[in-house]
Amino acid sequence: xxxxxxxxxxxxxxxxxxxxxxxxxxxxxxxxxxxxxxxxxxxxxxxxxxxxxxxxxxxxxxxxxxxxxxxxxxxxxxxxxxxxxxxxxxxxxxxxxxxxxxxxxxxxxxxxxxxxxxxxxxxxxxxxxxxxxxxxxxxxxxxxxxxxxxxxxxxxxxxxxxxxxxxxxxxxxxxxxxxxxxxxxxxxxxxxxxxxxxxxxxxxxxxxxxxxxxxxxxxxxxxxxxxxxxxxxxxxxxxxxxxxxxxxxxxxxxxxxxxxxxxxxxxxxxxxxxxxxxxxxxxxxxxxxxxxxxxxxxxxx
Numbered sequence: 133x134x135x136x137x138x139x140x141x142x143x144x145x146x147x148x149x150x151x152x153x154x155x156x157x158x159x160x161x162x163x164x165x166x167x168x169x170x171x172x173x174x175x176x177x178x179x180x181x182x183x184x185x186x187x188x189x190x191x192x193x194x195x196x197x198x199x200x201x202x203x204x205x206x207x208x209x210x211x212x213x214x215x216x217x218x219x220x221x222x223x224x225x226x227x228x229x230x231x232x233x234x235x236x237x238x239x240x241x242x243x244x245x246x247x248x249x250x251x252x253x254x255x256x257x258x259x260x261x262x263x264x265x266x267x268x269x270x271x272x273x274x275x276x277x278x279x280x281x282x283x284x285x286x287x288x289x290x291x292x293x294x295x296x297x298x299x300x301x302x303x304x305x306x307x308x309x310x311x312x313x314x315x316x317x318x319x320x321x322x323x324x325x326x327x328x329x330x331x332x333x334x335x336x337x338x339x340x341x342x343x344x345x346x347x348x349x350x351x352x353x354x355x356x357x358x359x360x361x362x363x364x365x366x367x368x369x370x371x372x373x374x375x376x377x378x379x380x381x382x383x384x385x386x387x388x389x390x391x392x393x394x395x396x397x398x399x400x401x402x403x404x405x406x407x408x409x410x411x412x413x414x415x416x417x418x419x420x421x422x423x424x425x426x427x428x429x430x431x432x433x
Contacts, residue, residue: 187366239263253365324360
């Protein structure tokens with residue numbers, strides 16, 4: 133009897149080949165995915181993760197989406213006093229909020245304010261022309277860095293400031309139950325993209341705090357200045373929020389904190405850093421001169 137011929141293939145060899153193909157495919161897929169996230173897919177990658185953040189979520193959940201924050205600090209606040217005196221007995225009104233700031237792919241800054249590790253409010257400041265996401269302020273769509281304040285209904289609650297170096301403006305919008313009892317603070321951050329300051333002569337001199345603008349000047353500013361920052365807040369029962377002192381001189385990311393990590397402030401100098409400083413100064417001067425000419429032309433009309 134003739135024995136069966138030897139098989140032309142080896143079962144053991146094919147199994148090792150299959151394992152090698154699977155490992156190589158997994159490695160290639162991971163490399164392509166990581167490359168996509170770091171290049172043409174950066175904007176979409178950041179946007180999809182920002183959509184998952186909302187007031188009330190845990191900080192650990194935000195960190196799982198975006199990693200550890202680059203900056204962290206604390207902020208002292210005072211809870212609103214109860215209406216009944218007996219309810220306030222034995223209750224601590226002072227509270228410490230944790231403020232965390234992320235720089236996301238050099239596109240934007242994300243800031244969260246947390247009370248007991250729960251996000252009370254969060255803010256997004258765009259810093260690049262390539263990142264101008266659409267934001268829903270209740271039923272109105274706003275594109276950060278492009279849409280002016282006039283696209284939103286006028287709000288009587290606003291605040292502006294102008295110093296030798298720092299400036300800013302924001303207004304509050306609240307829609308009650310229809311908006312989920314959330315508050316939207318939309319404004320201009322001096323470290324964000326397409327930021328333009330208010331003029332010194334626009335402030336209402338009758339206001340003791342020097343933070344309110346004259347009606348005509350504010351109307352002109354709302355018609356031309358684009359929104360580059362939005363802060364979404366849940367029910368934040370703090371005295372500083374009610375009287376307008378909560379954000380200080382920065383809605384969102386604080387320039388004095390985050391700018392020290394910018395290449396132009398690096399201690400170790402380089403030719404690239406010097407070129408970066410010159411280009412940034414030239415672009416800022418050009419934008420400001422264009423905006424100033426536009427405002428002067430509008431005043432003479």
